[in-house]
Amino acid sequence: MAGTTLTVAAEIGGAEAASAAVPTLPQVPELYDLGDLQTHSALPTSQLIRITVDDAGIAHFAIPRMEVGQGITTAAAMIIADELSMRVEDVRVTLAPARPELLFNQLTGGSNTMQSMFTPIRVAAAIAKGALLRAAATALGANVSSLVAKGGVVTAPNGSRRTYAELSGLAATSTTTAVDVELAPTTSFDVVGTPRNRVDALDAVTGRKQFTMDLSVPDALPTMVCRPPTLNGSPRSVDNLAAVRRMPGVTDVVVVDTGVAVRAATFGQCIDAVRALRVTWAGGPVEGQSDDSVLRRLKAAELPMAVPKVPLLTQTVDMRFEFMFRSSAALEPNCAIADVRSDRATVWAGLKAPIVAQRNIAKAVGLPVAKVTVNVVTGGGSFGHKLFGDAAIEAAKISKAMGKPVKLMWHRADEPRQGRTHPMATSRIRATVLAGQVLTFEQRHTSIKTDFSHGLGERLTALASELPAGLGNLGLAESIFTLTQELPYNFGVVTQLLNEVDMGFNTGSMRNIYSPDVACANELFIDQLAKRLRKDPLAFRLAFLRNERVKACLRKVAEAGRWGRSMPAGTAQGIAIHSEYKGATAVLVEIDCRPETVNRKIREAVTGPRVTKAVIAIDAGLVVNPRGLEAQMMGGVSDGIALALTSSNHLQDGHFLEASWDNYFYTRQWNVPPSFECIVMPSDAQLPGGAGEAGVAATVAATACAYARATGTVPTRFPINHGTVSFTPKTFVPPVPPSPTDGLAHTY
Amino acid sequence: MAQHTFRVNGEAVTVDVADDVRLLWVLRDVLGITGPKYGCGINVCKACTSHLNGKAFNPCSVQVKDVGPDDEITTIEGLPDTVGADLHPMQEAWLERDVAQCGYCQPGQIMAAVALVRKVRAEGRQITDADLDGIRNVCRCGTYNRIREAVRDGAERM
Numbered sequence: 001m002a003g004t005t006l007t008v009a010a011e012i013g014g015a016e017a018a019s020a021a022v023p024t025l026p027q028v029p030e031l032y033d034l035g036d037l038q039t040h041s042a043l044p045t046s047q048l049i050r051i052t053v054d055d056a057g058i059a060h061f062a063i064p065r066m067e068v069g070q071g072i073t074t075a076a077a078m079i080i081a082d083e084l085s086m087r088v089e090d091v092r093v094t095l096a097p098a099r100p101e102l103l104f105n106q107l108t109g110g111s112n113t114m115q116s117m118f119t120p121i122r123v124a125a126a127i128a129k130g131a132l133l134r135a136a137a138t139a140l141g142a143n144v145s146s147l148v149a150k151g152g153v154v155t156a157p158n159g160s161r162r163t164y165a166e167l168s169g170l171a172a173t174s175t176t177t178a179v180d181v182e183l184a185p186t187t188s189f190d191v192v193g194t195p196r197n198r199v200d201a202l203d204a205v206t207g208r209k210q211f212t213m214d215l216s217v218p219d220a221l222p223t224m225v226c227r228p229p230t231l232n233g234s235p236r237s238v239d240n241l242a243a244v245r246r247m248p249g250v251t252d253v254v255v256v257d258t259g260v261a262v263r264a265a266t267f268g269q270c271i272d273a274v275r276a277l278r279v280t281w282a283g284g285p286v287e288g289q290s291d292d293s294v295l296r297r298l299k300a301a302e303l304p305m306a307v308p309k310v311p312l313l314t315q316t317v318d319m320r321f322e323f324m325f326r327s328s329a330a331l332e333p334n335c336a337i338a339d340v341r342s343d344r345a346t347v348w349a350g351l352k353a354p355i356v357a358q359r360n361i362a363k364a365v366g367l368p369v370a371k372v373t374v375n376v377v378t379g380g381g382s383f384g385h386k387l388f389g390d391a392a393i394e395a396a397k398i399s400k401a402m403g404k405p406v407k408l409m410w411h412r413a414d415e416p417r418q419g420r421t422h423p424m425a426t427s428r429i430r431a432t433v434l435a436g437q438v439l440t441f442e443q444r445h446t447s448i449k450t451d452f453s454h455g456l457g458e459r460l461t462a463l464a465s466e467l468p469a470g471l472g473n474l475g476l477a478e479s480i481f482t483l484t485q486e487l488p489y490n491f492g493v494v495t496q497l498l499n500e501v502d503m504g505f506n507t508g509s510m511r512n513i514y515s516p517d518v519a520c521a522n523e524l525f526i527d528q529l530a531k532r533l534r535k536d537p538l539a540f541r542l543a544f545l546r547n548e549r550v551k552a553c554l555r556k557v558a559e560a561g562r563w564g565r566s567m568p569a570g571t572a573q574g575i576a577i578h579s580e581y582k583g584a585t586a587v588l589v590e591i592d593c594r595p596e597t598v599n600r601k602i603r604e605a606v607t608g609p610r611v612t613k614a615v616i617a618i619d620a621g622l623v624v625n626p627r628g629l630e631a632q633m634m635g636g637v638s639d640g641i642a643l644a645l646t647s648s649n650h651l652q653d654g655h656f657l658e659a660s661w662d663n664y665f666y667t668r669q670w671n672v673p674p675s676f677e678c679i680v681m682p683s684d685a686q687l688p689g690g691a692g693e694a695g696v697a698a699t700v701a702a703t704a705c706a707y708a709r710a711t712g713t714v715p716t717r718f719p720i721n722h723g724t725v726s727f728t729p730k731t732f733v734p735p736v737p738p739s740p741t742d743g744l745a746h747t748y
Numbered sequence: 749m750a751q752h753t754f755r756v757n758g759e760a761v762t763v764d765v766a767d768d769v770r771l772l773w774v775l776r777d778v779l780g781i782t783g784p785k786y787g788c789g790i791n792v793c794k795a796c797t798s799h800l801n802g803k804a805f806n807p808c809s810v811q812v813k814d815v816g817p818d819d820e821i822t823t824i825e826g827l828p829d830t831v832g833a834d835l836h837p838m839q840e841a842w843l844e845r846d847v848a849q850c851g852y853c854q855p856g857q858i859m860a861a862v863a864l865v866r867k868v869r870a871e872g873r874q875i876t877d878a879d880l881d882g883i884r885n886v887c888r889c890g891t892y893n894r895i896r897e898a899v900r901d902g903a904e905r906m
Contacts, residue, residue, distance in 0.1 A: 068850055069848075069849035069850025069851065069852075069889050070849070071849070197843065197846040198846055198848060200848075200851065201842075201843055201846060201847075201848050201851075202843065203851070204848035204851030204854045205824075205835075205839045205842045205843060205847075205848060205851075205854055205855075205858060206783075206824065206825070206828075206835070206839065207782070207783025207784075207823065207824035207825050207855045208783075209851045210782070211785075211852060213776075213782070213785075213786065214782035216780065222773075222777055248766045249766065249769075265765075265777065265778075266765070266769055266773035266774070266777040266778065267773050267776075267777060267786065267789075268768075268769045268770045268772070268773035268777075269766070269769065269773075271789065272768075329888075330850070330852070330888050331785075331787045331793065331795060331850075331852045331853050331886055331887070331888040331889075332785070332787075332850070332852045333786070333787070378850075379850060380785070380850045380851070380852030380853075381849075381850040381852060381888045381889055382850075383888070409786065411789065412787065412788040412789060412790070412792075412793070602881065602882065604792075627846055631846065631849055631889075631891060631894070634890060634891055634892075634893055634894065635849060635889045635890035635891060636890075637890070638887075638889075638890025638891075638892060639890060660788060660790060660792050661787070661788055661792045661793045661886045662792045666886065666888060667890060667892065668884065668886065669880055669881050669882070669883045669884070669885075669892055669895075669896070670881040670882070672881075672892040672893060672896070673893075674877060674896075676893040736789075737790055739770050739789050739790060739791075739808055739809060740790060740791050740808075740809040741768075741770075741809065741810070741811050741814075742809060743771075743791060743805055743806050743807070743808070743809030743810035744800070744805065744810055744814060746791065746805070746806070746809075747800060747803040747804060747805040748803055748804050748863055748864070748867050
């Protein structure tokens, strides 16, 4: 600790305008962050991975993580191709099933896959290459050190060659031996660091890519659940079970804890049966609650500020922000296939924590864990939604109750209404300012409880006593908050605290967890501090930032986005930064809040202010695939715009109103910035940082800052248009809308 | 149950299914054609976008009884055959720009893009920003800018 403090002191001395700033001591994530925790949790079992080279010269690797679109299978294939001196096209990366022996090393989250797996994958590939080279040396009669491997072919000095296909059998051994490998220096990469297209792109554009619902499992017929009208309600009785069982296509109807499950020949007939069911429901834990009542609970739970003694004449700045519930649902709804028999169960689903799901499924159906096979299927998006095995556990229960295999799918309406959400939260900030310096900065973040029961929790508990900065005394959510939140400014005494309230909502770590809200509050507040000190937002940030990587990103977007250019009234720029995942981001956006833009008409669309330009700079450490990184930044910007402006769930009388993509306003084409630029910052880091979530926080913040500057009003509730319910809520009983029949009237 | 005959991806098919089952489920659950995806079932997300007689439509909102033996449904699986190649030019543009992230919405996006280009061309004009703004297909991964670029690129290749 002392050593690190000294290092930071040196940084402070080097900062140009920081002579006017009051230095802030290093925060926990600068010393040890969530990524370190995950990587260290993975370490003891990270050698339990295997790369196989077959007799066709193809390398196979079953990655113990889940591909959900973030590009880890492509990145892993690139790393293997590089280390094994072969073509990316000859590497096949699949998803490993639940492997309980991996303990804490099978969680896909926290943008940690490349952080924790980069070196283990390289080591495994290097071991494989060593074996192939030794086999080649024997076959070619040459020294290993004289051989050159390239493109899956080993060549001896005399020009004789052997392909990996020819060598794999010779290299194979039935005994296990320990070998030392020396990894090539990171400067010698041929593939890593070059832009590559996704390995699954051809399958995606031809419709061949298979998701859970595309799998053909014998007798696993379409299954859906009639869900309660209030959040987490439960069925008491069903009036017309027998009649629904006789409906066309229907094979089974059973009552489970979450509702009434229907199995039929087609999903269309499931929807008809769900709509026909007459169920009496118990209300659930949040019956009668609304946005306002939850906000009151949060306000009551807000921790007090504790400004240390500051000199007389100090100015105090106070602000408070509110963040509404948001759905983390992906486009692929919750779904799973389950085949539960008396002595075993097999499940297929998109699962980011399959070991935990396996344990929960076993418990739910009363089988030993070893009798439950959990296959991990590539996901149609996740955004944190697939950390939990909700659908897999539910499918297993239904399969057991029916005694038949089922292919369970949630209706879209079920997702925002009963699925996982980003919890509602408030953020209070108080700073004290004197003579152009910020003496204190206090943040009290108060949130509905975030559910971390997907496994990392136990590891955190287990490690708690070893963690720095007294983390062991904090609760789980507070620990994750503390391990991720970093305010990289010299604002004197900085405290950021979390308090959470459990009201029985279904929550989870939506992409970037706390950071989008925290960063939005911070950066808006910082713009107000700048205003008070009569400084330009960019100049103020550069003067107070104490992280050179963040500063470099900020300067880059300011230059590329022409910060400060003159713009028409009603439009403005916003600029913001974020530091997480062993990296840094800065975002510059331009927003158009003029009435002609805000009120533009698109059928069934929420239009509103439009972000017309987004420039994002990302320093993600060592970059495996710049094209994939840019894709993640593009997605992060789309998420950030939605979180700032349009996407939220409205809680009213115990249920969320949203039931459709035309109710839940995730960014659509009409709100996409026509101009988007991503700048990948050069880095001499030896390891990758995180990418999947890194683009969100600074985008929310920059968009909010731009809105405030364009309208002259600082927004304090997000998303900005939450106050207007711009749709007619769909039916709650029955819980899903009918499918239209007028599709032929809407062709083009 | 009733028999329904129509054409899918160049072949005549006959299915035995109730009149009111939506075509999305006939394609996916009865015929095993899984390129068109479910994302909402109410003609909003457009993940199931396919073509009916060359025009974009959403099979989640059409009853099987409303198509007949002369109707030709093209799903993403049959798109390349419409140009007699391994890949449709729009798919090539998609690959070139590495548009897909998770890939779930991509079949629908590509089918919508092809129909949009045809429609605009029939109107004797080029794709505009307003045309792109009007694409309703949801991409929850947010790869929208690459979609916009690929549509324009694909239009030039078509």
